[in-house]
Amino acid sequence: MKVATGKKAGFDCRPVESAREDFPILKTEMNGHPLVFLDSAASSQKPQAVIEAINTYYTTQNANVHRGVYTLSQQATDLFEESRLAVARFINAPSEKEVIFVRGATEGINLVAQSYGRAFLNAGDEIVLSELEHHSNIVPWQILAEEKNLSLKIIPVREDGSLDMDAYKKLLSSKTALVTVNHISNALGTINPVEEITKLAKECGAAVLIDGAQASIHGSIDVASLGADFYVFSGHKMLGPTGIGVLWGREDILEAMPPWQGGGEMIQSVSFEKTTYNELPFKFEAGTPHIEGVVGLKKAIDYLSQFDPADIIHWERKLLNHCTAKLTAIPGLRIIGTTQNKTSVVSFLVEGTHPYDLGIILDKLGIAVRTGHHCTQPLMEKYGIPGTVRASMALYNNKEDIDRLAEGVEKARNMLV
Amino acid sequence: MSINEKQDQIIDDFSLFDDWMQKYDYIIDLGKKLPIIEQEYKTEDYQIKGCQSRVWLRAYEQDGKVFFKADSDAVITRGIIALLIEVLSGQKADDIANSDLYFIDRIGLKEHLSPTRSNGLTSMIKHMKYYGLGLKKKLENHE
Structure with a gap:
C-alpha cells in the first residue's frame, strides 16, 4: 500500500493509514467476529490518547475550575482554558472568548434558539432551514416559532441528496431572520455549500447558524472565512468524549445575547435586587462544566491535528469510492444520496429487505451500521422510504471493513430475499 | 396445548439449530409464512x-378465548411475531394476562426485546397482555 505523507505548515504529518492502531475498541469482537465499526456518524470511537487523558485527569489533575486558590484547581483551570484555545485554533476563531462549551451540537442550537432567538426574532420573521436537517436542527426552531409566531421555510432536497439552491434563493426575503443548515448531512453525507448559503443569507441581513456535528471529524473548519454567526459541533463525533460540544458565535452577537441558563460561573455578582453577568464566554457556561470532557476534547483535537486534513479527506474519499463500488455491485441495492459532493457516508436500501432486518444480520456478523430514519424523518418522507441502512466511515476504517460490509450485505440478502 | 407447553415445544425446536444462521433462517421463514393481516387492519389504529x-x-375474542393477528414491515420482526402468536393466540384471557414468556430468553432472542432495538415487539407483548386483561375484566363483569 502506498503511504501518503502529508505536509502541513512545513511539518511531516502522520499517514492516516496508521490511525487505526490507536483505537483499542477496533481490536475487540462483536458476536464472535472482529468488530467492523461503520457507525461513526452516530458517534466516533476514541483513540488511546483521549482515553488516557480522561484517566490522567481524574488520577492527578481533578479539581473544580475557575474557583480555587490552590495549585491543583489552578492547574485544572489551565487545562480547561488551554482546551478552549485549542478549539479556537482548530476552527480558526478570532478569539477564544467566542468558544462556548456546551453538552453537544444539540445544546448549542437550543442555546442560540432560546437566547438569540427569543431576544432578536420577532413575530412574522422567517427561519430558513433544509429538508436535510437532523431533528436537532428542526425542533428547537419549531419550539421558538410557536412561542414567537415565526414561520419555518424549508429548502428542498434534490433527488441526488443535494440542496436545491435555486429554491433556496427564492425562499430568501426581507422577512428572513435566520438561516440554518447542516454542514454535512448525517443521513446521506451530502456536503452542503455553506459558504454560498451564508453569503446569500447575509445579503438579506439574516443571521446564520451552521450545524457542524458531522463536519468536525473530517478535517478543517474555518469559521473566520465562512462568515456565519454561529457554528456548533459535538466532541463525541470527532474522537472526543460524549457530553461535550462547542458553540462558536461571533463576539459582538454573543455580547448582545442574554444569558440562557442561570447559575454559578455565569455571574459577576448576585444580590436579590440585581445580578450582573460574567463576561464571555462564562456568561453562557452556568454551573460546574464537564471538565474531563473539555480535557478529552483537547486531546481529540491534538490527535486529529497530527494528520493533514487533506490526507484525512483523501483517505475517506478512497473508502467512500471503494464502498460505493462494492455496494453498487450487489443486485437490488440502491444508494440514497448520490451527489459527488459528499463525505464518507453510504445510505442504502436493498430491494425486498427492510433496513432493520439487514442491520440485525450484519450485527450477527460483527458489523455495526445504523438502521432507521437517522433522526431525519422529514427527509425519509421525502424519499418515501421507512429508513435506510447507513455505513459511515472515519479515518480509522480501512478497505477490509468495507469488504466485510459488502460480504455481509450479500449474505443478509441471500437469507432475506 | 397450554401456553407453557407451546413455549416448551418452541424451545425444543430451537435446540436443534447449531448456529445463529440456521436459527435466523427459520425465523425468516416463519416471518414469510405468517398470514398477512387484512389491509383494513393495517391502519394507524392498529x-x-x-x-x-x-x-x-x-385481537378478537371467540368462545372466551383471545385470538391475535399481526404483521410487521420487517421480516425478522414478523418471524418473532409468528412465535408469539403461536404461543398466545387462542388461549384464555386470564392465561395470556398472567403468562411468563420465558421462551424468548431460552431461544436466545431476548436481544430483540431490548428497548434500544425499538422494533415494536416489547410494546406488542404489552398490548397482547392488555387484551388478555381487558377481556378477562369483560368476562368477569358479565358473570
Whole structure:
C-alpha cells in the first residue's frame, strides 16, 4: 500500500493509514467476529490518547475550575482554558472568548434558539432551514416559532441528496431572520455549500447558524472565512468524549445575547435586587462544566491535528469510492444520496429487505451500521422510504471493513430475499 | 396445548439449530409464512410504533378465548411475531394476562426485546397482555 505523507505548515504529518492502531475498541469482537465499526456518524470511537487523558485527569489533575486558590484547581483551570484555545485554533476563531462549551451540537442550537432567538426574532420573521436537517436542527426552531409566531421555510432536497439552491434563493426575503443548515448531512453525507448559503443569507441581513456535528471529524473548519454567526459541533463525533460540544458565535452577537441558563460561573455578582453577568464566554457556561470532557476534547483535537486534513479527506474519499463500488455491485441495492459532493457516508436500501432486518444480520456478523430514519424523518418522507441502512466511515476504517460490509450485505440478502 | 407447553415445544425446536444462521433462517421463514393481516387492519389504529420497524396488531375474542393477528414491515420482526402468536393466540384471557414468556430468553432472542432495538415487539407483548386483561375484566363483569 502506498503511504501518503502529508505536509502541513512545513511539518511531516502522520499517514492516516496508521490511525487505526490507536483505537483499542477496533481490536475487540462483536458476536464472535472482529468488530467492523461503520457507525461513526452516530458517534466516533476514541483513540488511546483521549482515553488516557480522561484517566490522567481524574488520577492527578481533578479539581473544580475557575474557583480555587490552590495549585491543583489552578492547574485544572489551565487545562480547561488551554482546551478552549485549542478549539479556537482548530476552527480558526478570532478569539477564544467566542468558544462556548456546551453538552453537544444539540445544546448549542437550543442555546442560540432560546437566547438569540427569543431576544432578536420577532413575530412574522422567517427561519430558513433544509429538508436535510437532523431533528436537532428542526425542533428547537419549531419550539421558538410557536412561542414567537415565526414561520419555518424549508429548502428542498434534490433527488441526488443535494440542496436545491435555486429554491433556496427564492425562499430568501426581507422577512428572513435566520438561516440554518447542516454542514454535512448525517443521513446521506451530502456536503452542503455553506459558504454560498451564508453569503446569500447575509445579503438579506439574516443571521446564520451552521450545524457542524458531522463536519468536525473530517478535517478543517474555518469559521473566520465562512462568515456565519454561529457554528456548533459535538466532541463525541470527532474522537472526543460524549457530553461535550462547542458553540462558536461571533463576539459582538454573543455580547448582545442574554444569558440562557442561570447559575454559578455565569455571574459577576448576585444580590436579590440585581445580578450582573460574567463576561464571555462564562456568561453562557452556568454551573460546574464537564471538565474531563473539555480535557478529552483537547486531546481529540491534538490527535486529529497530527494528520493533514487533506490526507484525512483523501483517505475517506478512497473508502467512500471503494464502498460505493462494492455496494453498487450487489443486485437490488440502491444508494440514497448520490451527489459527488459528499463525505464518507453510504445510505442504502436493498430491494425486498427492510433496513432493520439487514442491520440485525450484519450485527450477527460483527458489523455495526445504523438502521432507521437517522433522526431525519422529514427527509425519509421525502424519499418515501421507512429508513435506510447507513455505513459511515472515519479515518480509522480501512478497505477490509468495507469488504466485510459488502460480504455481509450479500449474505443478509441471500437469507432475506 | 397450554401456553407453557407451546413455549416448551418452541424451545425444543430451537435446540436443534447449531448456529445463529440456521436459527435466523427459520425465523425468516416463519416471518414469510405468517398470514398477512387484512389491509383494513393495517391502519394507524392498529399500529404499534417502533423506531426501527412497525408492527400492526389486532385481537378478537371467540368462545372466551383471545385470538391475535399481526404483521410487521420487517421480516425478522414478523418471524418473532409468528412465535408469539403461536404461543398466545387462542388461549384464555386470564392465561395470556398472567403468562411468563420465558421462551424468548431460552431461544436466545431476548436481544430483540431490548428497548434500544425499538422494533415494536416489547410494546406488542404489552398490548397482547392488555387484551388478555381487558377481556378477562369483560368476562368477569358479565358473570
